[in-house]
Amino acid sequence: MSYERFNIEQLDAYTPGEQPTAVDVVKLNTNENPYPPTDAVMQAIRQVTAESLRRYPSPRAATFRQTAAEVHGVTPDHILATNGGDELLRMAVTTFCQAYSYAPLLPGDRGGLGETLPTYSLYDVLAGIHNTPVVKVPLNADWSIAADFAEQLNDAGCRLALVVNPHAPSGRLETVDTLRAIARAFRGVLLIDEAYVNFAARDTVDLVRPGSDVDNVMLLRTMSKGYSLAGLRFGYAIGHPKLIAAMDKCRDSYNTDALAQAAATAALRSRDIAAQTWAKVIAERMRVTSELRRRGCEVPDSQSNFILAAVQGTPNAREMYQRLKDRNILVRYFDQERLRDKLRITIGTPAQNDALLAAWDQLTATRA
């Protein structure tokens, strides 16, 4: 007999991308920034004092929120600091979704989570932990969001919609107008997961600034990708103060630590330096995209720090993943509907990308 709740017993836990310990691996599988964090970040970490570690940190990361508010043109009430973007997602499901067994529901209200298919696989795990229903609306062939996305979620009584923009794993960027229309039509909270927004042509901050005509939108930001701080675990929400206040009730008492607060604040303040890495990644993204297209791969335009490449013929995508891995090059393969014939490849340094392209040529050389 097992002791855990039934939905936990039934749950398939999240599978993170591989994190090899060998140093000579060309690691293009988990969308990390290939460049180091800024000097200002490392300096801020070194300047953390023994006294500030002896004491509890600011519970709501006050200095960070003030900095983020200035950067985004909002007030600190619009900002919630979290232990990585993943904690923000967990808090959103806790705050806005109902569980099957306890929900005091109105007729037609199932209280659950709505998402696109495919999407970030953590979303389903969080729904499973919270025992909340999930509605998946397939993306169109060009990876755009279905025109009746909000309607389908309303019909299913969803309380929270999770949309990745730019989308993972396709890299497609939706327009602000499309997302505004979804927010207007949807009766629940729309959380736009902007984990990769630093590599995109535009963001959707206008939807959450004071004066916005929608009050049910929240954005997810993370220091993991654009700011080269995946190891730090720091993310934040930007949203209407009433949504932020609701989420704040579900926060662990000291959810971000003193070191992370100092580093994340320094990262935002030195964002002009970090932006130089974004420009390099974007230039390489365009180069790798056209190189793979030249080799006959279908690669949709990406506004992110990865691309999704369709692999035709032999070796197929799964074999290609394995043979690249045998050559110490790690990319991501998803054994999922619409993704089985594709590889998600993180954009690395020019040298890493060259290694990938050279291996690709070797592996496909025997194709007729």
Ligand SMILES: *Cc1c(COP(=O)(O)O)cnc(C)c1O
């Ligand atoms: C990386 C990522 C996040 C957040 O990651 P953290 O490292 O927890 O900040 C959120 N959503 C998507 C789609 C991501 O790829």
